[in-house]
Amino acid sequence: MRTHLCGELRPDQIDQTVTVAGWVNKRREHSQHLAFVDLRDHSGIVQCVVDNSVDVRSEYVVKITGTVTARPEGTTNDSLGTGQIEITDVTVEVLSAAEPPPFPLDDRADDVDEMVRLRHRYLDLRRERMQRNLRVRSQVNTAVRAAMIRQQFVEVETPMLMPATPEGAREFIVPSRQRPGSFYALPQSPQLYKQLLMVGGVDRYFQIARCLRDEDLRADRQYEFMQLDMEMSFVEVDDVLNAVEQTVLDAAELVTGERPDPVQRITWHDAMNTYGIDKPDLRFGMELVELTGVFASTDFKAFASAESIKGINAKGAAADWGRNKLDGLTDTAKSFGAKGMVWMKVGSDPESGDLSLDSPVAKFLSDVEQKALIDRTDAESGDLLLLIADDWLTTCEVLGELRNRLGRPPVSQGPYRYVWVVDFPLFVGVDDATGLPRPGHHPFCHPHPEDIGLLDDPEKMASDPMSVRAWAYDLVLNGWELGSGSIRIHDAELQQKVFAILGIDEVEAEARFGFFLNPFRYGAPPHGGFAYGIDRLAAILAGEENIREVIAFPKPQSGLDPMTAAPGEIDAEILRELGLRVLPQTD
RNA sequence: GGUCCCGUAGUGCAGUCUGGAGUGCACGCCGCCCUGUCAAGGCGGAGGUCGCGAGUUCAAAUCUCGUCGGGACCGCCA
Secondary structure, three states: OOOOOHHHOOHHHOOOEEEEEEEEEEEEEEEOOEEEEEEEEOOEEEEEEEOOOOOOOOOOEEEEEEEEEEOOOOOOOOOOOOOOEEEEEEEEEEEEOOOOOOOOOOHHHHHOOHHHHHHOHHHHOOOHHHHHHHHHHHHHHHHHHHHHHHOOOEEOOOOOOEOOOOOOOOOOEEEOOOOOOOEEEOOOOOHHHHHHHHHOOOOEEEEEEEEEOOOOOEOOEOOEEEEEEEEEEOOOHHHHHHHHHHHHHHHHHHHHOOOOOOOEEEEHHHHHHHHOOOOOOOOOOOOOEEOOHHHOOOOOHHHHOOOEEEEEEEOOOHHHOOHHHHHHHHHHHHHOOOOOOEEEEEEEOOOOOOEEEEOOOHHHOOHHHHHHHHHHOOOOOOOEEEEEEEOHHHHHHHHHHHHHHHHOOOOOOOOOOEEEEEOOEOEEEEOOOOOOEEEOOOOOEOEOHHHHHHHHOHHHHHHOHHHOEEOEEEEEEOOEEEEEEEEEOOOHHHHHHHHHHOOOOHHHHHHHHHHHHHHHHHOOOOEEEEEEEHHHHHHHHOOOOOHHHHOOOOOOOOOOOOOOOOOOOOOHHHHHHHOOOOOOOOO
16 A cells, blocks of 8 residues: 655655655645645655645545655754655545544643543544654563563463452452352462472463552553563573573663663662662662761750661752742651651851861751761761651661652652562561561562571560561662562471461461462472562653653553543443342442 | 642643633634745634632632542552
């Protein structure tokens, strides 16, 4: 039907007769017998010189045959790839007429209400930005799949209909027609199946898998999303990290043309201690500064009894933060669990150049303490210091939040800084209700061998369960968690020990996890794996702040599809066949 | 479940704080003119339940309450 794409025509094709097809991006009328039609397809735009008697308007679908001609002197357009040429002596065939689109299909649509775009997503997709994003996403999939295949991974599809499991994320439920009253669940991840594939001797499995979670939506979360899901047998942590690393570096290289640096590694403890968060954004500094020792014998009551005192230095930020904004920041700190926040603006004496601290609490701090504080934080005139005193974890977490708020660039703004966060704690604190440790990841995570001895120390487990590290790791990119994984427990005795600590006895373990763990009795290889979000990776590589921008048909925060109106009611007959009855709404 | 922000022609906005006739702007759309434009230009025109519902008031886009829709975040996402 066509000989060329619109955007690929160049002076090389001058004098050739070509046929292009696409949408009318713009018509500029000049007289009865002259008009310019910008014809657009996914590759770009080319100008066609037409007789104005032909009735083509915005978004008409047309086929144009004509001669590629050099543009007359002074009429070239450098902002267009095809700007040196135009198509003349054309015949125009209207393939489809079109109503005017409800919003402009160019950059101006970036400012249009997202609901309007989603309601007419098929029009939004015609835009250059969306065309580019879908192609970035396709490149990510391509690079990831190629990297896995290259490393001898086997692509296996796992079921979408699986048993409901009460653990973890809320699941989407599918009623069974053949067994009314029984239900499938859609997979929140292929976790169960991929470990059984290891028992099944597949050795190296991967899948670009659709996962579904019925949890509230966010900028980085949709009901359904794609993950690179992988699992390997006879491996240790490094093997998994290295295999995954190839996929994300390849993806970034294919999209951007540049291979990022090898992925850095940091332990969970160091990440918390230095950045105050388990998904640190390494693109900027403002690291947490240890100050507990500085105030070891302070008279300032808020600091005197604190287990941990740390601070951050927002360089040159003092002038940007007035009293009101600092009060707001203090409220933010409190909302993340701090008892309070100390701020100090660094000033200097115009005569001597000596630094001074302007703060409501400065008068409670000795000269020695103030000097040490300035010294430790590398403070200069104009800096803003924020200090938190609390238990270690709270101090870190609050400062990590403040650090991100004060210093973090947009997630999409380069460079790409991947980081592995390793040695996550096996347990995340103690459940208030039961007094038992709570699993950090899932209860099948392999404890760090150096810490397995701690599991037999009831006193340690009661007082400090977080000291047990796991062979669990996260992959982080520019402050976004891409995914996580672990080495799994394959040894029944160790599994039982972990269950015991979590307060799960044999009967309960059998009831909750039996279908999953019993196959391990037939010989499970040591194995581990990983999964990360393709949508998130594609969004960051496409320069987007929101995964909806790299998904063809995403849902807004409500989960209601503005284009198809899903979810909707269904026929009473279908409900009857499924043995379902809809109850009246209750409040 | 919670906190904060937003809702005015097809689209993007101003007007809302301080109530006074839908008072406007830009783009788009429709018609006419125009032979070198490229987010063309000129002239003319159409287009509005100010999200919806109550309340206060002589009078509500504007104030109050409720509700619906959207967004960011917290909870949640083992």
